[in-house]
Amino acid sequence: MSTPIALIDCNNYYVSCERAFDASLVGVPVIVLSNNDGCAIARSAEAKALGIKMGDPIHHLRDKVRQHGIQVRSSNYALYGDMQRRVIAACEPFARDFEIYSIDETFLDLAGFESRDLIAHANAMRAQVQLWTTIPTCVGIAETKTLAKLANAAAKKNPQFDGVADLRDDDVRRYVMDAFSVGDIWGVGSATARKLTDLGIDTAGALRDMPMKQARAVGTVVLERLVAELRGVPSNAVESVEPRRKGMAVTRSFGTPICDFERMMGALSQYALRAGEKLRSHGLVAARLTAFFHTNKHKPDRPQYGASRMVTLHPMTIDSLELIAAARRGAEKAWRDGYAYTKAGIMLDDLLPEEDRPRTLFEEDTSKRDQLMGALDAINGKFGTWTAVTASQGFKREWKMRSEMRSPAWTTNISEVPTVRA
DNA sequence: TCTGGGGTCCTAGGACCC
């Protein structure tokens, strides 16, 4: 028998983080918006009950917000990232190994804990997380990651599980797999779900019983592995070591559209600077940079254009000023006048650890530049992103994204720490 | 009529995930 795997998942994570520091949000409908205050990406149970869906644009929700007194917040990633650290610290004693899968989900390798009552074990862990962070969670237990995901979904959806579902029990597993539709399985998106239901495969149980050969024909090796996982055969281990990044991106929608090249360069310079900061914080160098921008795809009746251009970086670099220069070369090639651009970005690819960077024949002395970058990162780290910027970013930056309802950085900025009065 | 095969690079887009 394979070792049990658990998935702990925070309920309505962003909303729960906001509630941890603002008691007025408890018990009332709350939504948290995407970057640029565009659409709802987290909803409290009360907001879900009002029919608010994941991804609903906020400008379609204005009436509901007013009518029901829904509390709205911009997303506050400094807070959510810091709270994640605390959640994981609370889980630490409860597993042998961890794979942090996303900001609110972690897989646990429970090897060595098999002899325990794992439902009680999971409940003790949930209590610890709640005590340290106030954040409510659900836990799914099974023999593979795919089944643990399913177990977690069942724990969340079905109150009879009371927050913890263990699919190692045959009856429970059969019951859950017959109840969940194929599109609710981790790794089955809408396109694959359509193909499967056309074949008469519409539950998790039916997918489990699909012949392997047929699975491969319908969805390549990816779906074949998924079927194996549903049968309890692991093909996706809990990986505690974070794999090396292959690429990274900084992309944003604009608060107001950009029609002018230099203004576009203002935005791209800012993103390139931030990309360099991310690169340095991971100790990586990049070999390729891509700059892109496009018009509003939600408005097909308006003139549409979008393009991206790749620029090779040699020598490979971590220098933000070189990234900005490369972004300009790419943007010049891609640019066309006469369009209202609403989104742009910088992507870095072919990343290598700094120490593995191939040396060139004539190495330039970059120590001064390295110091400058270090100073830039230190200033922006201490006083907030975009305190120290390059002139190319411009001074007005009216295109910068909206974030009008953001809560304070309660836990990561000393001037915003909450105060308690006796 | 028949008109190579194989490789890389670039751009674009689909599918999936959170």
Next chain:
DNA sequence: TCTGGGGTCCTAGGACCC
């Protein structure tokens, strides 16, 4: 008026090369 950002993996066609 206002529709996120950041990842991974995969496919496909055109340009270009030998």
